[in-house]
Amino acid sequence: MSADTHTAQAFATSWNNLPEGSVYTRDQFEDWMAPLTRKDIEGKTVLELGCGNASLMVHMVEWRPSFLEGVDLGDSVLTAEKNMAGKDRVQVTKADLVAFTGTKLYDLVYCIGVLHHLQAPSKGFESMLRNTKPGGAFHGWVYAREGNGFIVLVVDPLRKIASRLPWWFTKYAIAAPLAALFYGYAKLLAILPRVRILEVLPLYEYALWIAKREYAFFRHVAFDQLVTPQTAYIPRAMIEEWFASHADIDHTSTYIIRRNGNSWKFGGKKMV
Ligand SMILES: C[S@@+](CC[C@H](N)C(=O)[O-])C[C@H]1O[C@@H](n2cnc3c(N)ncnc32)[C@H](O)[C@@H]1O
Numbered sequence: 001m002s003a004d005t006h007t008a009q010a011f012a013t014s015w016n017n018l019p020e021g022s023v024y025t026r027d028q029f030e031d032w033m034a035p036l037t038r039k040d041i042e043g044k045t046v047l048e049l050g051c052g053n054a055s056l057m058v059h060m061v062e063w064r065p066s067f068l069e070g071v072d073l074g075d076s077v078l079t080a081e082k083n084m085a086g087k088d089r090v091q092v093t094k095a096d097l098v099a100f101t102g103t104k105l106y107d108l109v110y111c112i113g114v115l116h117h118l119q120a121p122s123k124g125f126e127s128m129l130r131n132t133k134p135g136g137a138f139h140g141w142v143y144a145r146e147g148n149g150f151i152v153l154v155v156d157p158l159r160k161i162a163s164r165l166p167w168w169f170t171k172y173a174i175a176a177p178l179a180a181l182f183y184g185y186a187k188l189l190a191i192l193p194r195v196r197i198l199e200v201l202p203l204y205e206y207a208l209w210i211a212k213r214e215y216a217f218f219r220h221v222a223f224d225q226l227v228t229p230q231t232a233y234i235p236r237a238m239i240e241e242w243f244a245s246h247a248d249i250d251h252t253s254t255y256i257i258r259r260n261g262n263s264w265k266f267g268g269k270k271m272v
Contacts (some may be wrong), residue, residue, distance in 0.1 A: 008074030015076035044107035049116030147262035205261035
């Protein structure tokens with residue numbers, strides 16, 4: 001089994017043990033996709049690389065793409081298909097996104113929360129571009145190296161152990177209590193006044209973002225972090241290198257946006 005297949009199967013234990021529907025709110029979806037909005041999607045062909053249980057596609061389909069395809073290497077495609085049941089012009093495909101070449105090129109290719117779990121993140125970026133039409137757009141989101149010192153120091157060593165344990169043990173005996181601690185921390189920060197001194201606290205901005213959600217979402221995120229055997233933290237300079245090494249990108253269209261202080265949204269357009 002390849003390292004990426006092992007990762008995708010680990011994620012399937014997360015995605016296939018959730019209630020039906022999206023784990024994300026509409027606001028979260030829109031925040032992940034920005035600066036793209038409904039007008040960039042309506043009537044366009046769209047591909048999601050690494051779609052999990054189709055939690056983003058549930059929202060994406062509401063923006064009326066002319067065709068929406070989700071690709072994942074794990075058995076989460078089973079729940080993705082259930083979540084997309086009855087939707088027109090939608091397809092879920094089980095495939096390795098690194099090698100994936102669709103039957104067509106897409107107006108938009110997006111890849112949220114996936115590249116940092118690949119054995120070779122740059123190969124995932126290449127696939128995003130390869131599947132984008134000339135003149136089309138690509139959009140991604142990755143964990144940043146910047147702003148994640150606490151996670152790299154504390155959570156990542158724990159992940160290396162937890163990802164080898166039975167998934168149910170990791171979820172209920174490790175992720176659940178850690179999520180409860182972080183839930184208390186985030187809810188406390190959310191009620192405190194927004195004073196600059198607090199910004200030095202670990203994951204401050206991220207805590208304010210996730211504090212809008214209920215405990216079950218905290219547990220989902222904690223389990224997602226701990227169940228995967230592969231995670232990289234991507235410095236901004238690496239995304240700049242990805243951009244620089246592709247002559248087919250329209251370099252006037254690119255963006256790299258810091259999100260919640262600990263991740264990068266990036267994207268742009270392919271040359272016509
Ligand atoms: C953290 S989840 C993100 C899912 C979805 N994009 C979202 O934001 O809800 C990462 C997903 O990438 C998938 N994945 C990992 N490596 C892959 C690969 N080589 N090809 C296709 N999917 C892959 C995993 O199976 C998992 O569902």
